[in-house]
Amino acid sequence: MSNSPKKKLVTLTIDGFQVTARPGMTVKAAAAKAGITIPTLCFLRGVSAIGSCRVCSVELEGHDGFITACNTPVADGMVIHTDTERVRTYRRNLLRIILADHGLDSTAYCFSCAKNGACQLQALCNAYGATEPAWRVEQERKPILESNPFLAYDPNLCIRCQRCVGACNTQARNHTLHTAKRGMRTTIEAPFGPDWKATTCESCGCCAAACPTGAIVEKRRRTYRSWETRRVRTTCPHCAVGCQYDLVVRNNRIVDVDAAPGQTNDRRLCVKGRSASFDFVDAPDRLRTPLVRNPTTHELEPASWDEALDAVAEGLGRVKREYGPDALAGFACSRSTNEDIYLFEKMVRCAFGTNNVDNCARI
Amino acid sequence: MAMLSVAPKSPDDERLGAFVDDFRRRVDSTPLGVCPLVVTLTALETAAGQTCGKCVPCRDGIPHLVELMRTLVDCDADASVVDEMRELSQLVRDTSDCAIGYHAADQLLAALDAFSAEVESHLERHACTAGIGQTVPCETGCPAHVNVPGYIALVAAGDNAGAVAMVRKDNPFPTACGLVCEHPCEAKCRRRLIDDAINIRGIKKYATDQAPADHVPVPRRSPDTGCRIAVVGGGPAGMTCAYFASLMGHRVTVFERRSKLGGMMRYGIPAYRFPRERLDEDLRAILSVGGIEVKYGAEIGTEEFEALRRDYDAVFVAIGAHTGRTLSIDNIDADGVIPAVQLLGDIGDGAEPDMTGKRVVVIGGGNVAMDCSRTALRAGAREVSIVYRRRQEDMTALQSEVLSAVAEGVEMVTLEAPAAIEVDDAGHCTALLTQPQMTGPIRNGRPSPVALDVPQHRIPADLILVAVGQDIVSGPFNAAGMPTNRNRFVADDALRVPDMPGVYAGGDCQTGPKTVIKAIGAGKVAARNIDEYLGYHHTLPFDIAVPAPHPNDRTPVGRVNIAERPARERRCDFAGVEIGMSAQEARQECARCLRCDVYGIGSAEGGRVQYE
Ligand code: SF4
Ligand code: SF4
Numbered sequence A: 001m002s003n004s005p006k007k008k009l010v011t012l013t014i015d016g017f018q019v020t021a022r023p024g025m026t027v028k029a030a031a032a033k034a035g036i037t038i039p040t041l042c043f044l045r046g047v048s049a050i051g052s053c054r055v056c057s058v059e060l061e062g063h064d065g066f067i068t069a070c071n072t073p074v075a076d077g078m079v080i081h082t083d084t085e086r087v088r089t090y091r092r093n094l095l096r097i098i099l100a101d102h103g104l105d106s107t108a109y110c111f112s113c114a115k116n117g118a119c120q121l122q123a124l125c126n127a128y129g130a131t132e133p134a135w136r137v138e139q140e141r142k143p144i145l146e147s148n149p150f151l152a153y154d155p156n157l158c159i160r161c162q163r164c165v166g167a168c169n170t171q172a173r174n175h176t177l178h179t180a181k182r183g184m185r186t187t188i189e190a191p192f193g194p195d196w197k198a199t200t201c202e203s204c205g206c207c208a209a210a211c212p213t214g215a216i217v218e219k220r221r222r223t224y225r226s227w228e229t230r231r232v233r234t235t236c237p238h239c240a241v242g243c244q245y246d247l248v249v250r251n252n253r254i255v256d257v258d259a260a261p262g263q264t265n266d267r268r269l270c271v272k273g274r275s276a277s278f279d280f281v282d283a284p285d286r287l288r289t290p291l292v293r294n295p296t297t298h299e300l301e302p303a304s305w306d307e308a309l310d311a312v313a314e315g316l317g318r319v320k321r322e323y324g325p326d327a328l329a330g331f332a333c334s335r336s337t338n339e340d341i342y343l344f345e346k347m348v349r350c351a352f353g354t355n356n357v358d359n360c361a362r363i
Numbered sequence B: 001m002a003m004l005s006v007a008p009k010s011p012d013d014e015r016l017g018a019f020v021d022d023f024r025r026r027v028d029s030t031p032l033g034v035c036p037l038v039v040t041l042t043a044l045e046t047a048a049g050q051t052c053g054k055c056v057p058c059r060d061g062i063p064h065l066v067e068l069m070r071t072l073v074d075c076d077a078d079a080s081v082v083d084e085m086r087e088l089s090q091l092v093r094d095t096s097d098c099a100i101g102y103h104a105a106d107q108l109l110a111a112l113d114a115f116s117a118e119v120e121s122h123l124e125r126h127a128c129t130a131g132i133g134q135t136v137p138c139e140t141g142c143p144a145h146v147n148v149p150g151y152i153a154l155v156a157a158g159d160n161a162g163a164v165a166m167v168r169k170d171n172p173f174p175t176a177c178g179l180v181c182e183h184p185c186e187a188k189c190r191r192r193l194i195d196d197a198i199n200i201r202g203i204k205k206y207a208t209d210q211a212p213a214d215h216v217p218v219p220r221r222s223p224d225t226g227c228r229i230a231v232v233g234g235g236p237a238g239m240t241c242a243y244f245a246s247l248m249g250h251r252v253t254v255f256e257r258r259s260k261l262g263g264m265m266r267y268g269i270p271a272y273r274f275p276r277e278r279l280d281e282d283l284r285a286i287l288s289v290g291g292i293e294v295k296y297g298a299e300i301g302t303e304e305f306e307a308l309r310r311d312y313d314a315v316f317v318a319i320g321a322h323t324g325r326t327l328s329i330d331n332i333d334a335d336g337v338i339p340a341v342q343l344l345g346d347i348g349d350g351a352e353p354d355m356t357g358k359r360v361v362v363i364g365g366g367n368v369a370m371d372c373s374r375t376a377l378r379a380g381a382r383e384v385s386i387v388y389r390r391r392q393e394d395m396t397a398l399q400s401e402v403l404s405a406v407a408e409g410v411e412m413v414t415l416e417a418p419a420a421i422e423v424d425d426a427g428h429c430t431a432l433l434t435q436p437q438m439t440g441p442i443r444n445g446r447p448s449p450v451a452l453d454v455p456q457h458r459i460p461a462d463l464i465l466v467a468v469g470q471d472i473v474s475g476p477f478n479a480a481g482m483p484t485n486r487n488r489f490v491a492d493d494a495l496r497v498p499d500m501p502g503v504y505a506g507g508d509c510q511t512g513p514k515t516v517i518k519a520i521g522a523g524k525v526a527a528r529n530i531d532e533y534l535g536y537h538h539t540l541p542f543d544i545a546v547p548a549p550h551p552n553d554r555t556p557v558g559r560v561n562i563a564e565r566p567a568r569e570r571r572c573d574f575a576g577v578e579i580g581m582s583a584q585e586a587r588q589e590c591a592r593c594l595r596c597d598v599y600g601i602g603s604a605e606g607g608r609v610q611y612e
């Protein structure tokens, strides 16, 4: 019965609007169809829907408690209210409780936080008038884990929403980052401490990308503020998978990379794509002009593209004439795009006349 | 003159009664995986709240212990805090005036010892031990980790065959467990907080009643691996291992000593509790996987075992615990004195004992004693008495079994220790002589009997059935090098036999007599680990989706229990005693499930105990 492939659409009422939805759709998604936004904090589509923050709680008529819109599937005849006085009060107070757990002192009320301006907790608190923590907690300052070259975890800022856990387990599928227990307290065991090399963490940064606060960040995030940047959508040049991402650019310099919902990566990136694919653009020792070796001095000397390409064509042509096409081979750099690689391969096969062609990308 | 009053001194005492009942349910359902120091702290806080406020150590000491304990729970304590706690607890224990004070301190000291590993982890690692952390209660409590909320949801959706398949994903004996499982899954059921545990076993029985296991197709066997596995013993552990190993594509040969499969489920559990045709449903389904060869009448001795080790890639020893323990009292070998396992075993092979007109005495207080006594009634016995040296509430049998036996007319003769057997000239027993006992000090959680200084009693008996425990015939395997401890095979948590690569042991023969579901759990562990040992890592495909949950209905509703046929009727035959749940009852019972796979910890990473 329940497993039959053909399922009827269901109709429910959200804030007075009749909404038709596919079975299995969440209340949040159904509400979005009707143009109603239900705020979420611990929810991240495809990554985590554990319903820990309860910020998306809405009223369901005929039900004792509230339901969480992020992970409750729609059912026929549901009557849901997402914006009553009680919903708004609960929402604000939940945010204030989370705020009390957020170690605001450690960042001088967001001032020194790397995510200031890009923090979802900050944005939600602003939107729902949660201006003060629900209560004061005496919190000793816990040490920040930042031995990993790329990533840092600040337990003082962690609100234990567990998005990072979902990211490492279901998105990166690396199963490194877990929750642990300290008596009654759930804590995050982030593998960025002094023994980071001994862990199975790949430094992919999916956890940092998932973290709604400044608790887990790529360290480079501390060097810019999001409002100073613009984004340029591009394809990762590091291998042939073709992950989509945005280059984060400040003053015409790439300062970071942000995963985009690409066909092949759906907001994921590996450590190479996220942390090793843009620094070289502005590297001081990067070659900015072709170099041709002077046959007499044997020194490399700057040359124009025409001179350089002529030299290459002449040299390769000579080898081909003297020793035949199979004396040549082409080996492309893995940082080339698929389009570049295609043309390269075309050149080797058609111009060189050999099938000796490969690329070092091995992902 | 002051006026007297009939009103209670504290008007809320009565209301408090109901409140405490509710509180007790919360304590009873303490989630699995909770930090034991947290529970200790809670107990201590309860004690602090109970102090009458008279004596210094209790009134002022316990609240301070609470503070110290809290720093330990929070992992902020160092060893000196624990020392201070011990010292102060000793003072409270030794100087408090009443039990509210000294029992609290005693309990704390006992907890610090019992949970020493946890204490150490809090002090050294500033975190709980690795195993701490909650998981779905029913699925965790089940030794085979059956996806309980999953199959309950399928039954609720009317898909009983899907439910049977869901059980079978982790346990190939859905019928056996529907009928005779001791249901450890129900112990911590979260629904207890609201009213009572879900009748998890009953729902499973309903599913297998509606969709018999042998009518629900088993998954397709994985491609043949050519690996050969010998399973010694065709009981719940052996057949579970055979089922999963065969599904993974290995070739299994089961060596069964008797003429039929099922082990204790056939040769120990009477048919009125587990009708044979129902057992055959599970067995038929298991064998329908293919790739399982059964050799009946196969006695495995030392040489045969050594040959198995040579000829097979892996061996799983699951021979159960099939011999009866005995008592060292006079004339225990007399005619008419029969070991319980022998009686039940013979019945398993088709014998129909006739006890018409006999006075039968059963010695023992476990489930086997209940099985024997109820079997004797059905075999026509005139009177059946169970003789037990402790009290009825101390019996190790399930209380429901005891009550069923009483209802059918079994006499419980408690606090009588067997002293000797009286025989006639022909050497046949005529009576059991017993020494009256009184209940005494509690040791290992049970009051131990103390002989009363009064003359012995004489209980006339034409037949005496001895049900004082079972033993394992591990000798032949021991001779081949398998280590044993008190006749039980020694194996690690992965069921590997030390220094015998490829040999695994599990079930009753490794744990001592336990439950069917524990043996099933062991069979599954063995199959998985043998698969890894053989260099594979099979995952078993499963594509039945769990229906979406409905938001929890929090209205308290009574638990549907499984009814039994009237005692006076059922005691006359060997037909099954239990009556099935109606569809209406099953629907209500399923609707009570709180779907802990979705609500609560089950939705978080690491909240489930499920294998692929
Ligand atoms: S960087 Fe990647 S692998 Fe490491 S903890 Fe984060 S998500 Fe897991
Ligand atoms: S580190 Fe970030 S994502 Fe992870 S639990 Fe803490 S706040 Fe949530």
Ligand code: SF4
Pocket: B136, B137, B138, B139, B148, B149, B188, B189, B190, B191, B198, B200, B592, B593, B594, B595, B596, B597
């Ligand atoms: S309420 Fe349901 S899911 Fe939760 S423990 Fe009980 S049976 Fe299991």
Ligand code: SF4
Pocket: B599, B600, B601
């Ligand atoms: S899921 Fe939420 S309500 Fe349930 S035990 Fe966990 S924290 Fe409490």
